[in-house]
Amino acid sequence: MTNTLKHANATVVDVHLNLIDKELSLLFEDNGMGFDTSKNVDGIGLQNLKSRITSLNGNIYMDSTENRGTIMSIEMPIS
Amino acid sequence: MKYNLIIADDHKMFVDGLISILSDAAEFSVTLTAKNGAQVEKYLSINGAKDIHLLITDLTMPEMDGFELNKIVKEKYPTLKTLVVSMHIDGAMIDQLIRNNVDGYVPKNAEKDELLTAIRTIIKGEKYFSSEIKKAYTDAMFENKKAEEINLTDREKEVLKLIAEENTTQEIADKLFLSKHTIESYRKNLISKLNVKNLAGLTKHALKIGLLKI
Numbered sequence: 001m002t003n004t005l006k007h008a009n010a011t012v013v014d015v016h017l018n019l020i021d022k023e024l025s026l027l028f029e030d031n032g033m034g035f036d037t038s039k040n041v042d043g044i045g046l047q048n049l050k051s052r053i054t055s056l057n058g059n060i061y062m063d064s065t066e067n068r069g070t071i072m073s074i075e076m077p078i079s
Numbered sequence: 080m081k082y083n084l085i086i087a088d089d090h091k092m093f094v095d096g097l098i099s100i101l102s103d104a105a106e107f108s109v110t111l112t113a114k115n116g117a118q119v120e121k122y123l124s125i126n127g128a129k130d131i132h133l134l135i136t137d138l139t140m141p142e143m144d145g146f147e148l149n150k151i152v153k154e155k156y157p158t159l160k161t162l163v164v165s166m167h168i169d170g171a172m173i174d175q176l177i178r179n180n181v182d183g184y185v186p187k188n189a190e191k192d193e194l195l196t197a198i199r200t201i202i203k204g205e206k207y208f209s210s211e212i213k214k215a216y217t218d219a220m221f222e223n224k225k226a227e228e229i230n231l232t233d234r235e236k237e238v239l240k241l242i243a244e245e246n247t248t249q250e251i252a253d254k255l256f257l258s259k260h261t262i263e264s265y266r267k268n269l270i271s272k273l274n275v276k277n278l279a280g281l282t283k284h285a286l287k288i289g290l291l292k293i
């Protein structure tokens with residue numbers, strides 16, 4: 001969220017929070033400037049987020065393309 | 080005091096029945112019976128609504144129906160009360176009438192006593208809706224609310240449309256410049272959000288909200 005506000009220059013942000021078959025899914029999409037996922041290295045914030053999600057047996061996916069925006073999707077099981 | 084009524088219904092036998100019911104109640108007198116809304120409008124435009132206390136109207140009538148008549152009456156003669164007596168029990172119809180300030184609604188199969196209660200209640204200045212009518216109205220409101228609650232984002236609509244158009248996940252991903260994983264997430268979200276079981280359900284919903292051209 002902070003990254004979107006700081007860097008993305010987005011005008012629209014969609015946040016979806018769903019509970020599907022005991023799996024919590026958070027999908028976050030902005031329509032900002034995006035970035036090339038192969039060229040950028042994860043910063044401290046994202047590394048921290050990833051490690052916390054992994055410790056909860058969840059998955060995080062980043063999907064970003066320049067000029068299209070960024071989608072971050074987090075899925076984690078709820079026991 | 081005598082209360083003057085107008086009855087509008089294109090079924091003569093029903094009007095006769097109504098007059099016979101009202102003849103048992105001495106306080107009511109029927110000023111006019113009309114076959115459609117246009118006749119009532121004409122009468123009111125000549126005589127005004129000052130001496131009339133209640134208009135009892137059917138809904139489906141030739142020339143001018145009860146919806147139109149109620150609307151005109153409430154715009155031009157707001158003091159004249161209106162009671163709809165109809166065989167239709169439809170939430171959307173009731174909603175439309177309520178929006179146009181109808182004073183009451185009783186189904187045609189109601190008991191004689193209920194009709195008299197409705198007329199007396201309305202003349203006193205209150206509203207009267209039969210329990211069947213209230214139920215149909217609230218049921219329809221709930222359904223509407225459910226339909227309104229499902230609000231899809233533009234991206235969801237895009238993905239839904241492409242799914243319904245038989246694109247594979249990869250094809251959708253390519254078209255929208257998104258990763259396959261994102262499409263999968265959106266597909267799962269849509270299935271859960273629209274409360275459907277599978278892609279057939281998604282396609283049905285896409286058709287319903289007009290995303291597909293047939």
